[in-house]
Amino acid sequence: MNFNKVSGGVCAPKGFVAGGIHCGIRKNQSKKDLAIIFSEKECTAAAVYTQNKVFGAPIAVTRENIAGGKAHALICNSGNANTCNADGIEKASLMCKLTAKALGIEATDIIIASTGVIGQPIDMDPIEKGIAALAPLLSADGSSDAAEAIMTTDTKKKECAVTFRLGSCMITLGAIAKGSGMISPNMATMLSFITTDAAITAEMLKAALQEVVDDTYNMLSVDGDTSTNDMVSIMANGLAGNAPIASKDEGFEAFVTALRMLSTELTRMMAADGEGATKLLQCAVTGAPSKDAAKMVAKSVINSSLVKTAMFGADANWGRILCAIGYADAEFEIDCVDVFLSSRAGQIQVCKDGFGLDFSESVAKKILLESEILIDILMNQGEAKATAWGCDLTYDYVKINGDYRT
């Protein structure tokens, strides 16, 4: 089966329109801060949320709204997380009502998300005006504006779309996403909004999302901080005309494959654009004794401040990789582990059976000066594998976060 990337983001699937504008939540007028995605037909819907005990009001409202597996539109603002505010739920609900009114749908049919500073009361005035202004602007070309409007410290828009053929129907999945700090591998991370024109039941949509999230978004770490507002949502409007996917059959498997491809791509984009990042890091663990061990080891390495700073400095300080493997909270043997470092400039093995190997520092330097670094860990004690993505830790991460609010 062929899976092809296409342009158009969340509007690539049939029947979706989107848009994004600056409404005034952010002071910088050149920065869009309000996005809407709308399906002409009501969708089956599913979402996964942050596991943080502190969660944004929009998370609570969305969880309630899509409990029945249906949604019709999505609204998201940047510049304010609407979290830890006493009036948060009330205001998130009001945002849904205003959006519903502007789009002619039910307020309970809306997925809502907010991202930005925690604990500052959100001003409804620009949002009210913004929703009224944005609703008539939604179009099939609007994915890019929506992707821009949900950015916080991201430096690049993140969009992707994938198509595949199921029987006689072309099915398309599209998505936008945002990083780029307060991202931890332990849980559902960041914001990613996925659309599809596949016909698929809410139950199967939820199963597909959970399966893919565990291997993609949940394997991403920028800084080990799990945000209060993380959410990945998916809306399926059925306009592709396929026989509805209602069980874990061949169609479901194809859908999961496309969703995994889309989500992996967005995860890589978020890792590469992590706060202050100069390099994308990918840690692939194979030969692990269990899936859990593979994941814990990959995350432990990707999350290590010392590995991340060494990669920033293009320093093949592999002892830090071994150290991070060693404190991963899982059951495994350390004395049969091999480690390789590679990039498009080449590959070197730095560690065999848990001990260091001689290698050329100049070759290592050349490999690590590239912008995408692969850390391959062969555990040689089983069949399980996992991959995690992250980025280096740089001066700019400190700069960005040393005074984020001003």
Added chain:
Amino acid sequence: MNFNKVSGGVCAPKGFVAGGIHCGIRKNQSKKDLAIIFSEKECTAAAVYTQNKVFGAPIAVTRENIAGGKAHALICNSGNANTCNADGIEKASLMCKLTAKALGIEATDIIIASTGVIGQPIDMDPIEKGIAALAPLLSADGSSDAAEAIMTTDTKKKECAVTFRLGSCMITLGAIAKGSGMISPNMATMLSFITTDAAITAEMLKAALQEVVDDTYNMLSVDGDTSTNDMVSIMANGLAGNAPIASKDEGFEAFVTALRMLSTELTRMMAADGEGATKLLQCAVTGAPSKDAAKMVAKSVINSSLVKTAMFGADANWGRILCAIGYADAEFEIDCVDVFLSSRAGQIQVCKDGFGLDFSESVAKKILLESEILIDILMNQGEAKATAWGCDLTYDYVKINGDYRT
């Protein structure tokens, strides 16, 4: 009972001599790299070690040497961790033999530690010459040189000593320690070598050490990376002449109090001198539903890169503190939590019952510009408490670790 700080470090207790020299493991000739501590009388001894599955050869050798609860001397080098080297155990054992010969004791009576780069074969030539040169130089004034010789990226020597009276005897405890990166709160951390002239059984020494380590060294975090070579050791030579402490009586409690005071002081020193640090952070959690919850919450906040960078920027971004509380892996309620920020410049409450409070940004800035910041978290749901220590995350952390090996 009075507990008083005194000078002299590990040589403050009766019968201990120490010293430190540059032997040539490090290229920089002005940097000492070899330390020895020696007791004129054989000691009862105990130690706690890193929980990392990757651990240095010296850890393995020490564990075996003091399994019987006895030690006579300690040797430590900086500049090379002797970890992940195929010949590590052999060389660590040889270091013990050479030290034993120079001091006229048994090789199995030696505590050995190494700190520095992981995975580079350790050169025995400078060490062999260094031990022979250092042994005759050991003196009661040598604690400071020993403290200097175990430093890696530390910028300050870390020494402390405490005395108290038990019956008619003055008992003294002394210690040296080193940070300052690859320090995580989950386990035994860094190197700290404690001496005392108390008479105390090996069993009680071990019990006292474990009790104190859990509340002090194990509550320290610089970067969340658990080192491969962490160790805290204690040697007690009995020369104070007290009736041996052999049970958990009043004498034991006094000893634990002194040990806690000493260890808290060293923990604070290590936090303040964390790699690149400009500020000491202390997070005190009270009113927690369990000791475990108190510890997890305190560590979660102290370990958050986003809290650490905000403190570097003197930015009262308390939402990040709430976020880090929220993802702490423990059972508790979030909606009754209060948060205060303070320093010697004053105190402000930033959060009540999980929601933000209005506060003066200029007052907050003034408080956070100080070099020691207290984050007080009142959980209002129980009696348990815990304190964790750490530091801010700065440009210099990235600089130090971006190219540590060269």
